[in-house]
Amino acid sequence: MDIGVxxxxxxxxxxxxxxxxxxFLDNFVVVLTSAYTWIPLYFSLLYLVIKNNENWQKILLxxxxxxICLLLSNTINLGLVKPLVARLRPLEEPSLRGIISATNNYSASGYSFFSSHTSNAFVLAVFFSLLIRDKVFTTCMLVWCSVVSxxxxYLGVHYPSDVVVGIIFGSSMAVLVYFLYLRIYIRCSDKLHYNISTKYTRTGYSFADIDVVISILILTFIYAAFRAVLSI
Known part of the structure; x- marks a missing residue:
């Protein structure tokens, strides 16, 4: 297919x-796109890891x-890909001025290709989905990272292709690092100490603790909606 097409x-x-x-939607999206909004989610994932691993060696692993996932993703993207491609963001593209909407005067610095927000969100979603192996958890995490993307x-700071490449890159990094993690985990453990019970996933993570993460995720969306209403 021609590049112009x-x-x-x-x-x-x-x-x-x-x-x-x-x-409402404009304000809602601005809140959702902020990494600070999702700090409770990040802490809930940390809680999940600490609560469901037997010792600090496994937790730190x-x-x-x-x-490593996030460091590689950001280093490769911000340090290599973005400066090399040097693609202007849609809001800064001369041919799109007056066409693209600047929602609530939102802007972003740096180049457009590819989306770090998307890549980082998919790194977390894919890695933890592989780690925990629960369908409901995976669905919730994929909905979250898709919304962030x-x-x-919506805000005009990335093209769809920036987001698509961010999805592919972030997911690939998560898969590669997960299998590296698994190899190290197996070598560091005499055997895989997974709890075999209806209360745990097949990788030993408690459903009760997973519910905490999902609840935090849902509550954060509610918080974002509440903030959006107050900003009208």
């Missing part, structure tokens, strides 16, 4: 999802694996 489709999808005349298009 791909760019045309990219812009059409961008225009379809960018902005609205709905003040998980934390280290997640940190769509906010970037």
């Amino acid at each position: 791909i760019q045309g489709i990219d812009r059409l999808i961008l225009l379809a999802f960018n902005g609205s005349e709905n003040l 998980v934390i280290g694996a997640v940190a 769509l906010t970037r298009i």
Whole structure:
């Protein structure tokens, strides 16, 4: 397919999802796109890891694996890909001025390709889904990272292709680092100490603790909606 056709489709999808005349939705998206909004979710994932691993060696192994995922994702993207591609964000693209909506004067610094927000969200969602192996948890995490990704298009700070590449890259990094984590975990353990019970996933994570994470996730969406209403 010709690159011009791909760019045309990219812009059409961008225009379809960018902005609205709905003040609630505008405010809602601005709250959802902020990494600070999801701090309770990050802490709940940390709680889940600490509560469901037998010792600090295993806890630090998980934390280290997640940190490596995020470090590699951001280093490669911010340090190599974005400066090399140097793609302007939609809001800064001269040919799109007056067409793209700047929601609540929201803007972002740096280049557009590819989306760090998307990549980082999918790193967390995919890695923890592989770690925990629960369908409900995986569904909730994928909904979360998909919503975060769509906010970037809505706000006009990323093209759809930026988001798609962010999804692929973040997911790939999570899978690669997870299997590295698993190899180290197996070597460090005499055997896999998984609890075999209806109260635990097949990798030994408590459903009760998973419910805490899901509850925090849902409550954060409610909080974002409440903030949006107050901002109208």
